[in-house]
Each structure stands twice: as structure tokens, then as C-alpha cells.
Amino acid sequence: MSNPVTVSAPGKINILFKVGALQSDGYHEVLSVYQALDLREIVTVTSSESWQVTVSGAISAEQIQAVPTGEDNLVVRAAKSIAELAKIENPHPVNFEITKNVPVAGGMGGGSADAAAALLAVDELWCTGVDGEALIKAAAELGADIPFALLGGTAIGVGKGDHLESIDNVARxxxxxxxxxxxxxxxxxxxxxxxxxxxxxxxxxxxxxxxxxxxxxxxxxxxxxxxxxxxxxxxxxxxxxxxxxxxxxxxxxxxxxxxxxxxxxxxxxxxxxxxxxxxxxxxxxxxxxxxxxxxxxxxxxxxxxxxxxx
The missing domain is CATH 3.30.70.890 (GHMP kinase, C-terminal domain)
Incomplete structure (x- = not known):
């Protein structure tokens, strides 16, 4: 049995959100300034006989019940994307323990933070050593807010909000x-x-x-x-x-x-x-x-x- 790996990732708010033209694909051109907050999701991973997700945390019981605990949870998809990047055909299942501090379904990126934490944690658990750029690319494919959860800080997102440029030296x-x-x-x-x-x-x-x-x-x-x-x-x-x-x-x-x-x-x-x-x-x-x-x-x-x- 491998040792557990614990990783945290931040929730976020949009402190500026500009919506440009409606595009032919139904999406809008946007410009957003994201700020990561000291409300952190914590994900602990261990090897398991089957894919499992358990959820607890400092949010209401109703919100905890709203989080998927099957293979449709983003954390499982994150693990499978690490397996794909590392060319592992039959990845060993993982147990995920998610401790939630970011409110659910509030646009604060809690699910994205869980996925970002899972990418890093599973990479460490499996000793796959996926490089940073590949990790960011995999994150973007899983969801538009996940690269920012990896990056943190304050950043401008353009296009559909997923092309990020950090803003440095931002005061608290x-x-x-x-x-x-x-x-x-x-x-x-x-x-x-x-x-x-x-x-x-x-x-x-x-x-x-x-x-x-x-x-x-x-x-x-x-x-x-x-x-x-x-x-x-x-x-x-x-x-x-x-x-x-x-x-x-x-x-x-x-x-x-x-x-x-x-x-x-x-x-x-x-x-x-x-x-x-x-x-x-x-x-x-x-x-x-x-x-x-x-x-x-x-x-x-x-x-x-x-x-x-x-």
C-alpha cells in the first residue's frame, strides 16, 4: 500500500469580468481577472481496489451531498488524464478524500480546485513525473478554470478565459x-x-x-x-x-x-x-x-x- 499524498488548491473569485462578442460556436469572448483565495480544497489520495470519492468539509450537508462521488467526479477524470499522459494503459484505481472549504455551485471554482489538486496528487502517488506544461494542458482540457487553480495568485484570462497571464506583485x-x-x-x-x-x-x-x-x-x-x-x-x-x-x-x-x-x-x-x-x-x-x-x-x-x- 502506497503512502497517502495530500495536496491543496485554492478557490477563486472574478474581480473583473468583461464579456465581448457572441461567437459562432455559442461562446463569448471574455476578459477576466481571477484572484485565488485562501479558501483551500484539500485532496488526499491513496491506492485502492476501486475508484472511490469521499467528501467532507466546512460546508453544509446539502452542499456536500451535491458533490458527485462516482467516476463522474472531475478528480477521477484528472487521474485518468495523468494515466494517459504517462501512457499507463490500466491505471491502478485511487481513493480520493476531498475536504471542501469552497462553497459548491457558487462560481468559486471548488470543483476545479479539486481537479487541480488531484492532478498533482496522482502524479506524485504514481511517480509519473508529468512535466508542468503537459499538466497545464491536461488541466485546460478538463475545464477552463483548472489551469488557474494550479497557478494561483492573480491572473488575466482571455479568449474563453483559459489563456492566462499572471499579474505579479499584487498586494493582499x-x-x-x-x-x-x-x-x-x-x-x-x-x-x-x-x-x-x-x-x-x-x-x-x-x-x-x-x-x-x-x-x-x-x-x-x-x-x-x-x-x-x-x-x-x-x-x-x-x-x-x-x-x-x-x-x-x-x-x-x-x-x-x-x-x-x-x-x-x-x-x-x-x-x-x-x-x-x-x-x-x-x-x-x-x-x-x-x-x-x-x-x-x-x-x-x-x-x-x-x-x-x-
Missing amino acids: LHWVLVPMDAGLSTPRVYAKLDEMRAARGEDPRQIPTPVQPEQLIAALKSGDAREVAKNLHNDLQEAAIALMPELSITMHAGLAAGALAAMVSGSGPTVAMLAESQAAAESIANHLAFEGYIAIPTYGPAKGTLMEHN
């Missing part, structure tokens, strides 16, 4: 995250945005290509949270709010509790609130918890996928 930011009970379908949010744009006379196929957010990048490097707050933006927010109006109430509650800014992260439904300091983030989270919200104080940027111990 303090966030409060409020996940919602109900989910939002990402395709539905994009479709709603196209519908809203068309209604005001904008052709969704003719939207200009999003440009580099120079002011946001400068603010991120300056360490001035108020400057960052002025430059946060999400094109999908209006569509997410149209589909789930309570998001607007949550955002206002965050601002009333002292947040510098509140926004829907990506296609939602998680609301991200920027705080001036760690103490401010804890105070905002306490205020919101008193009002009945689940409110998680955290910070970014956080490191990407890391070997914990083996």
Missing part, C-alpha cells in the same frame, strides 16, 4: 464572500446578458473586444483597496441580478455593513465584498451573519496548488 486584499442557497445556470446568465444588450440596441455579435484593465492592474499593485474598489466590474452582474433579484439585496447589505464594494463574482451567485482590512472583513462578516447570511471572510491572492505532505 481582504474579502467577504456570501454564497447563495440557489444556483444560477452560467449559460442562462450569458443568454440573459445577450437579451438585455439586444433590448437596448446592442448587437451581441458586435460587442468590442475587451481591453486590458490597466487601471485595475495599477490599483492591485498599489495596495490601495479603495482604488481597487473603484475598478471592480462584472458585465454579467446585471443579468445575474435580473435572474436572481435577491443578489442586489445581498450587495446592499454588504455595503451597509461597511464593504468598500460589493459585486457578483462571475456568473454568480456568490457575492464578493471588498473590505479595507482584515478587521473590517471580520466585522462585515459578523454583521451579515447576524442578519442571517452565510458570510466568509478570506483574503487573496493565495498560492496555487501545493503539496501539503506525503
Whole structure:
């Protein structure tokens, strides 16, 4: 029996999300600024007689039950992609123990973080030594958010959001995250945005290509949270709010509790609130918890996928 291998990977939020033209393949051109958060998924792998996935963690029982525990879980697909890269025809099954700290179905990349951690853990367990570039390529084929979970930090994603460019020397930011009970379908949010744009006379196929957010990048490097707050933006927010109006109430509650800014992260439904300091983030989270919200104080940027111990 091989020794267990434990790897962690970060959840993320989108601190800027620009949606360009609708393409002929049904996808949109996007520009996103991702930030990895110190909310880490932990995946422990051991050799097993069959493929097994068990899930626990600091999230609700309902959310844990929503995570697939069969071979359809991304962690199993990640292991099989390592086998393919290492040319292993009949890979030895693996038992995955996933400890979840990232809310499920909130657009925060918890499943992607699990897959990123599984890629690294299984590569170590099997001593396959897959090189970094091949790992990133395999990650991109498994899902658009997985390469960023490997990389961590803060990065700009362009195209369909999967071509990444790191932003270095980003100062620490303090966030409060409020996940919602109900989910939002990402395709539905994009479709709603196209519908809203068309209604005001904008052709969704003719939207200009999003440009580099120079002011946001400068603010991120300056360490001035108020400057960052002025430059946060999400094109999908209006569509997410149209589909789930309570998001607007949550955002206002965050601002009333002292947040510098509140926004829907990506296609939602998680609301991200920027705080001036760690103490401010804890105070905002306490205020919101008193009002009945689940409110998680955290910070970014956080490191990407890391070997914990083996």
C-alpha cells in the first residue's frame, strides 16, 4: 500500500469580468481577472481496489451531498488524464478524500480546485513525473478554470478565459464572500446578458473586444483597496441580478455593513465584498451573519496548488 499524498488548491473569485462578442460556436469572448483565495480544497489520495470519492468539509450537508462521488467526479477524470499522459494503459484505481472549504455551485471554482489538486496528487502517488506544461494542458482540457487553480495568485484570462497571464506583485486584499442557497445556470446568465444588450440596441455579435484593465492592474499593485474598489466590474452582474433579484439585496447589505464594494463574482451567485482590512472583513462578516447570511471572510491572492505532505 502506497503512502497517502495530500495536496491543496485554492478557490477563486472574478474581480473583473468583461464579456465581448457572441461567437459562432455559442461562446463569448471574455476578459477576466481571477484572484485565488485562501479558501483551500484539500485532496488526499491513496491506492485502492476501486475508484472511490469521499467528501467532507466546512460546508453544509446539502452542499456536500451535491458533490458527485462516482467516476463522474472531475478528480477521477484528472487521474485518468495523468494515466494517459504517462501512457499507463490500466491505471491502478485511487481513493480520493476531498475536504471542501469552497462553497459548491457558487462560481468559486471548488470543483476545479479539486481537479487541480488531484492532478498533482496522482502524479506524485504514481511517480509519473508529468512535466508542468503537459499538466497545464491536461488541466485546460478538463475545464477552463483548472489551469488557474494550479497557478494561483492573480491572473488575466482571455479568449474563453483559459489563456492566462499572471499579474505579479499584487498586494493582499481582504474579502467577504456570501454564497447563495440557489444556483444560477452560467449559460442562462450569458443568454440573459445577450437579451438585455439586444433590448437596448446592442448587437451581441458586435460587442468590442475587451481591453486590458490597466487601471485595475495599477490599483492591485498599489495596495490601495479603495482604488481597487473603484475598478471592480462584472458585465454579467446585471443579468445575474435580473435572474436572481435577491443578489442586489445581498450587495446592499454588504455595503451597509461597511464593504468598500460589493459585486457578483462571475456568473454568480456568490457575492464578493471588498473590505479595507482584515478587521473590517471580520466585522462585515459578523454583521451579515447576524442578519442571517452565510458570510466568509478570506483574503487573496493565495498560492496555487501545493503539496501539503506525503
